[in-house]
Amino acid sequence: MTIALLGAGVMGSTLLAALVRSGHDPADLLVADKSPERAEQVAAQHGARAARADEAAAEADVVVLAVKPQDMSGLIEQIHDDVRPGTLVVSIAAAITTDFLERRLPAGTSVVRVMPNTPALVDQGMSGMSPGSHCTPEQLEQARELMGSVGRVIVLDESHQDAVTAISGSGPAYIFYVVEAMIEAGVLLGLPRDTATELVVQTLYGAATMIRETGAHPTVLREQVSSPGGTSVSALRALEDHKVRAAFLTAMEAAATRSRQLTPPPD
Numbered sequence: 044m045t046i047a048l049l050g051a052g053v054m055g056s057t058l059l060a061a062l063v064r065s066g067h068d069p070a071d072l073l074v075a076d077k078s079p080e081r082a083e084q085v086a087a088q089h090g091a092r093a094a095r096a097d098e099a100a101a102e103a104d105v106v107v108l109a110v111k112p113q114d115m116s117g118l119i120e121q122i123h124d125d126v127r128p129g130t131l132v133v134s135i136a137a138a139i140t141t142d143f144l145e146r147r148l149p150a151g152t153s154v155v156r157v158m159p160n161t162p163a164l165v166d167q168g169m170s171g172m173s174p175g176s177h178c179t180p181e182q183l184e185q186a187r188e189l190m191g192s193v194g195r196v197i198v199l200d201e202s203h204q205d206a207v208t209a210i211s212g213s214g215p216a217y218i219f220y221v222v223e224a225m226i227e228a229g230v231l232l233g234l235p236r237d238t239a240t241e242l243v244v245q246t247l248y249g250a251a252t253m254i255r256e257t258g259a260h261p262t263v264l265r266e267q268v269s270s271p272g273g274t275s276v277s278a279l280r281a282l283e284d285h286k287v288r289a290a291f292l293t294a295m296e297a298a299a300t301r302s303r304q305l306t307p308p309p310d
């Protein structure tokens with residue numbers, strides 16, 4: 044199976060690396076970018092082949108659209124005449140609907156909309172996936188396998204994609220932000236920066252592993268840490284005083300609103 048990655052930026056190159064790691068023959072992986080030098084460089088890193096977007100689309104069984112939402116129309120115009128009947132088109136762009144893609148691609152093209160995230164780089168990605176109207180169950184399975192090579196996948200109704208984008212698509216940014224703040228707090232309390240970093244990163248990793256492995260509700264896990272009259276509850280009270288929970292709700296509403304704003308209006 045030949046896979047073309049159109050857009051060799053953060054996500055395109057992340058997916059390419061993951062596909063090679065998961066055993067795809069690099070000779071079957073094509074990479075295109077607006078900058079041919081960038082495509083060459085990313086392809087060379089992984090032993091894949093650089094190509095023009097239209098050439099890559101003509102050859103591929105699966106075409107992954109990995110450009111920014113505002114570049115999507117231009118990219119589809121470039122490849123329109125080269126997408127073959129039976130080719131599966133997977134878009135990972137925020138805000139771009141399957142309807143938008145189906146209206147611009149050749150009639151009947153099978154499309155899947157995916158919202159992945161950057162932990163795909165370490166095979167711990169989370170993808171929310173919604174099939175378009177021509178996508179067969181086998182093609183949905185094909186897309187699930189593709190994204191499954193970089194982490195977990197759920198299939199859900201496309202009406203949820205703005206929320207998925209706000210929670211897991213952008214989610215790593217919020218977590219990194221919290222990590223930065225905790226490291227800064229360690230430094231404020233007098234720890235060397237590398238010590239603070241090690242403490243925070245392992246705490247994050249440990250807490251994430253506990254949530255996954257115990258299956259316990261986060262509230263239960265938080266209560267286990269919070270001794271009566273102790274340190275944790277004092278910190279949590281300060282977080283409540285500063286309305287941090289409400290800030291998270293507002294932040295993710297803002298991300299979903301932005302995703303809706305970026306969605307091109309129906310034709």
Ligand SMILES: NC(=O)C1=CN([C@@H]2O[C@H](COP(=O)(O)OP(=O)(O)OC[C@H]3O[C@@H](n4cnc5c(N)ncnc54)[C@H](OP(=O)(O)O)[C@@H]3O)[C@@H](O)[C@H]2O)C=CC1
Pocket residue numbers: 049050051052053054055075076077078081096109110111112114117118121135136137158159160161212213
């Ligand atoms: N970064 C993230 O965490 C996530 C991103 N996404 C989605 O993935 C998509 C890509 O994001 P990301 O990788 O971060 O973006 P990048 O800007 O890093 O990568 C996009 C690449 O595509 C290139 N490009 C633009 N137009 C074309 C074209 N017509 N043909 C070929 N290449 C083209 C860009 O070139 P140039 O820069 O010169 O324009 C750039 O190199 C976006 O739609 C985003 O919404 C989804 C989930 C997570």
Ligand SMILES: O=C(O)[C@@H]1CCC=N1
Pocket residue numbers: 137208212213
């Ligand atoms: O910030 C963005 O628009 C993209 C989509 C999800 C993560 N990054």
